[in-house]
Amino acid sequence: MDSCGLGGEIPSLVANLRNVHTMWASDSPFTGTIPDFIGNWPKLTSF
Known part of the structure; x- marks a missing residue:
């Protein structure tokens, strides 16, 4: 997520990243x- 252009709160979608x-x-x-x-x-x- 480094320099990805996203902002605000960390999205809950990344909760699924298990590895x-x-x-x-x-x-x-x-x-x-x-x-x-x-x-x-x-x-x-x-x-």
């Missing part, structure tokens, strides 16, 4: 809090 190891979201104007579902990604090692 994410690293999530980069820099240079994207996201707002709000980090959603709880991101803590449920079993393979996430870096955010």
Whole structure:
């Protein structure tokens, strides 16, 4: 999601990404809090 042009709150659609190891979201104007579902990604090692 790095420099993807999305903004606002992180969309709930990304909750379905179960094989994410690293999530980069820099240079994207996201707002709000980090959603709880991101803590449920079993393979996430870096955010």
